[in-house]
Amino acid sequence: MGIFARKAIGSYRTASVTARLAVGAGALGVLVLSAAIASLALGPLGIPVSHVAAIVLDRVGIDVADFTITEKLVVEQLRAPRILVGGLVGMALGVSGAALQGLFRNPMADPGIIGVSAGGATGAVLSIALGLNTLFFLALPLFSFAGAMGAAFLVYGIAAVGGRVSMPTLLLAGVAVSSFLGAVVSAVIVMVPADAALREILFWLAGGLDGRTWEHVRIAVGPILVGVAIITLLSRDLNLLMLGDEEARSLGVRVRLVRPLILATAALVTGTAVAFSGTIAFVGLVVPHMLRLLFGPDHRVLIPLSAAGGALFVVVADTIARTAVQPTELRVGIITALVGAPFFLFLLIRNKRQAEAF
Amino acid sequence: MTEQCPAPARDSRSAGTDSPLALAARDLVYEIDGTRIIDGVAIGARRGEFIGLIGPNGAGKTTLLKTVSGLLKQQDGAVWLQGTDLGEMSAGDVAKVLAMLPQLTPYTFGFTALEVVMMGRYPHMGRFQVEGAAERRLAIEAMRLTETDAFVERTVASLSGGERQRVFLARALAQQPKVLLLDEPTANLDVQYQLKALDLVRSLVGEGMTAIAAIHDLPLAARYCHRLVLMSKGRVLAEGTPETVLTPQNIEEAFGVRAVVYPDPLTGALTLSLVGPTHPDEATARGVRVHVVCGGGTGGRMMYELLRAGFEVTAGVLGAGDTDRRAADIMGVEYVPAPAFGGIDDDAHAAHLGLLDAAEVVVLCETPFGANNLRNLEALRGRSRLLTIQTRPFAERDYTGGEAQRLFDGLAPIARCAGPDEALAAIDETTRPSESDREGASEKGT
Numbered sequence: 001m002g003i004f005a006r007k008a009i010g011s012y013r014t015a016s017v018t019a020r021l022a023v024g025a026g027a028l029g030v031l032v033l034s035a036a037i038a039s040l041a042l043g044p045l046g047i048p049v050s051h052v053a054a055i056v057l058d059r060v061g062i063d064v065a066d067f068t069i070t071e072k073l074v075v076e077q078l079r080a081p082r083i084l085v086g087g088l089v090g091m092a093l094g095v096s097g098a099a100l101q102g103l104f105r106n107p108m109a110d111p112g113i114i115g116v117s118a119g120g121a122t123g124a125v126l127s128i129a130l131g132l133n134t135l136f137f138l139a140l141p142l143f144s145f146a147g148a149m150g151a152a153f154l155v156y157g158i159a160a161v162g163g164r165v166s167m168p169t170l171l172l173a174g175v176a177v178s179s180f181l182g183a184v185v186s187a188v189i190v191m192v193p194a195d196a197a198l199r200e201i202l203f204w205l206a207g208g209l210d211g212r213t214w215e216h217v218r219i220a221v222g223p224i225l226v227g228v229a230i231i232t233l234l235s236r237d238l239n240l241l242m243l244g245d246e247e248a249r250s251l252g253v254r255v256r257l258v259r260p261l262i263l264a265t266a267a268l269v270t271g272t273a274v275a276f277s278g279t280i281a282f283v284g285l286v287v288p289h290m291l292r293l294l295f296g297p298d299h300r301v302l303i304p305l306s307a308a309g310g311a312l313f314v315v316v317a318d319t320i321a322r323t324a325v326q327p328t329e330l331r332v333g334i335i336t337a338l339v340g341a342p343f344f345l346f347l348l349i350r351n352k353r354q355a356e357a358f
Numbered sequence: 359m360t361e362q363c364p365a366p367a368r369d370s371r372s373a374g375t376d377s378p379l380a381l382a383a384r385d386l387v388y389e390i391d392g393t394r395i396i397d398g399v400a401i402g403a404r405r406g407e408f409i410g411l412i413g414p415n416g417a418g419k420t421t422l423l424k425t426v427s428g429l430l431k432q433q434d435g436a437v438w439l440q441g442t443d444l445g446e447m448s449a450g451d452v453a454k455v456l457a458m459l460p461q462l463t464p465y466t467f468g469f470t471a472l473e474v475v476m477m478g479r480y481p482h483m484g485r486f487q488v489e490g491a492a493e494r495r496l497a498i499e500a501m502r503l504t505e506t507d508a509f510v511e512r513t514v515a516s517l518s519g520g521e522r523q524r525v526f527l528a529r530a531l532a533q534q535p536k537v538l539l540l541d542e543p544t545a546n547l548d549v550q551y552q553l554k555a556l557d558l559v560r561s562l563v564g565e566g567m568t569a570i571a572a573i574h575d576l577p578l579a580a581r582y583c584h585r586l587v588l589m590s591k592g593r594v595l596a597e598g599t600p601e602t603v604l605t606p607q608n609i610e611e612a613f614g615v616r617a618v619v620y621p622d623p624l625t626g627a628l629t630l631s632l633v634g635p636t637h638p639d640e641a642t643a644r645g646v647r648v649h650v651v652c653g654g655g656t657g658g659r660m661m662y663e664l665l666r667a668g669f670e671v672t673a674g675v676l677g678a679g680d681t682d683r684r685a686a687d688i689m690g691v692e693y694v695p696a697p698a699f700g701g702i703d704d705d706a707h708a709a710h711l712g713l714l715d716a717a718e719v720v721v722l723c724e725t726p727f728g729a730n731n732l733r734n735l736e737a738l739r740g741r742s743r744l745l746t747i748q749t750r751p752f753a754e755r756d757y758t759g760g761e762a763q764r765l766f767d768g769l770a771p772i773a774r775c776a777g778p779d780e781a782l783a784a785i786d787e788t789t790r791p792s793e794s795d796r797e798g799a800s801e802k803g804t
Contacts, residue, residue, distance in 0.1 A: 253449060
């Protein structure tokens with residue numbers, strides 16, 4: 001793919017932002033759509049693509065009537081919400097990964113770097129261990145989200161001294177808080193009495209999208225789309241912030257306003273994603289990096305494409321997780337790392353010369 | 359911040375005396391952890407003026423540039439950009455008017471040169487606007503001016519330091535600023551691009567832009583800037599035309615080096631030769647006067663080396679137009695003047711004898727002797743503590759038919775040296791305090 005893609009979009013270095021965005025969004029749009037349709041069709045119950053199409057058309061009032069009720073139920077109530085939650089989570093992780101890498105001027109940054117993932121995991125794991133997750137339908141996501149935001153604020157609070165945020169301190173505080181919370185999670189796992197709870201914890205930690213409903217979609221869609229929109233609007237500022245604070249300031253960026261805004265938005269978006277999917281590794285790292293190799297570092301291209309690319313990655317990975325070793329279901333987080341990491345390494349080696357792209 | 363923006367000072371030198379100050383600052387103070395980096399600085403730059411900020415490392419030049427551009431917030435004092443208090447302007451407002459070329463170009467990741475230059479257009483674009491044909495044209499035009507248009511597709515990271523600096527200069531120009539601040543714009547550039555970059559700035563200044571540049575290269579600053587501001591320890595030590603600011607006294611006070619300043623024979627701009635760092639002890643402790651008899655370019659380096667070593671130097675009768683006389687003028691060496699080819703009259707001879715008597719050591723350089731300067735040799739008759747520099751037989755530089763040779767043979771030099779270095783060593787030997795004097799004297803390096 002590397003060579004082909006580079007040939008196809010090889011002239012990106014002279015192409016305008018709009019052209020690059022159009023090419024990328026067009027290609028990824030087709031891919032996301034294809035992946036979604038394939039994902040609707042694939043599974044323990046194989047549904048022909050024509051039936052999937054008929055179900056979708058039926059939904060918008062065109063009666064083709066070439067499917068069974070079971071197929072309709074599986075597509076509409078099981079697979080569609082799961083794909084949508086997966087897509088939203090992927091968008092969130094891809095966008096916040098790209099934004100944080102720009103903000104920290106560091107390709108190693110991923111959404112977990114500001115403590116959000118560890119905080120979300122801690123909230124979720126504690127709620128499971130204490131049995132709070134069974135209190136009501138959305139208890140687990142809520143606890144996870146609270147943990148994610150709590151960790152992000154703690155990290156930010158440590159790094160923000162006298163109105164200034166030191167980025168290196170933020171990075172170190174994120175690592176330290178994440179380590180601490182990781183230890184909390186481990187302690188809970190060791191001490192949790194019930195085997196059922198332990199199993200649930202491990203499942204959650206591996207990241208999963210099973211059993212997501214339209215209710216989940218309805219709650220996740222707001223914060224994630226708003227967050228992605230905010231970061232997209234700030235993508236030009238991110239270009240300058242990537243060159244440094246003084247650069248950004250001297251070209252008109254209100255650094256003290258924009259930087260906390262991006263951080264908070266990234267935390268919100270990631271926290272929401274973690275709450276609904278558990279910790280899904282590698283999406284925020286691999287997706288922006290791949291797109292940067294293909295389309296260059298301009299965030300006005302990178303941020304929207306990372307949304308689409310993240311969605312694509314998670315939907316495809318989840319479909320693989322669902323179907324690879326039937327009847328067992330692997331977890332999406334396992335697939336993203338299992339497939340994503342080697343592919344990422346392959347890209348790194350192939351593109352050593354282009355490593356300067358970041 | 360209710361102070362009024364100061365009116366331009368009535369200085370007749372640069373054009374547009376009555377135009378408002380493009381950039382002004384008063385009583386600026388910037389401190390880090392209680393250390394004052396900028397300590398009560400005032401500065402004013404008119405429209406169409408090029409100001410050079412000079413001074414030693416740590417004088418506060420960069421901090422001053424960052425403060426007047428709004429990158430740093432001063433603890434005290436105020437800055438006005440085109441008459442508006444900088445504190446009341448947003449970063450966006452400032453970026454429309456003022457551009458800054460950083461001293462160190464930042465790491466640019468995978469951005470191409472064109473992408474980086476087009477960033478200069480961001481302040482002028484709406485939030486939902488992306489660069490169109492107009493922005494592209496302006497960016498490429500700016501790159502053409504800095505001769506970086508060949509790098510359009512290259513990533514900035516793949517360019518050399520000087521090329522990168524020119525790309526960032528192009529970006530600053532693409533910003534179309536009214537005020538351009540440059541922090542060491544020539545530091546990474548080769549000599550050709552040093553001149554080209556400053557020529558470019560100067561021509562833009564001619565079209566009404568205002569430029570303030572921190573420049574380490576004093577001759578370049580003198581050549582290109584209308585006015586110089588000499589900073590030292592966070593304060594303005596001197597300010598004005600290059601001629602009033604670049605005096606040996608100011609240079610010695612700010613930089614701690616002795617320098618000789620003179621107009622460059624080709625450009626007419628001030629240039630300087632550094633004599634050496636000031637050694638506070640040595641300069642005063644030497645107190646030894648050496649007289650150099652020279653002419654025709656044979657004594658310039660000898661005088662220079664003696665000055666460098668901390669001696670007081672005087673020179674023998676030098677005719678108008680003589681190379682050594684010019685050197686003595688530049689270095690401020692006292693000498694006895696004579697008209698060109700006019701010979702040495704009695705007054706000049708008497709004055710020369712006076713200087714010779716006052717000197718502890720006399721050096722006779724490898725000067726050719728003719729009828730005009732024969733009395734310089736005569737004046738040496740009977741001198742003790744005389745050194746000669748001699749690499750060839752005297753006859754080769756005797757244009758008097760033997761008379762000079764006779765005088766020369768009558769001299770009794772204590773040393774014959776092959777050049778200034780040897781002479782210096784010999785003088786050192788001769789003037790060193792005797793054993794008994796040295797007992798109590800503290801060690802003093804040379």
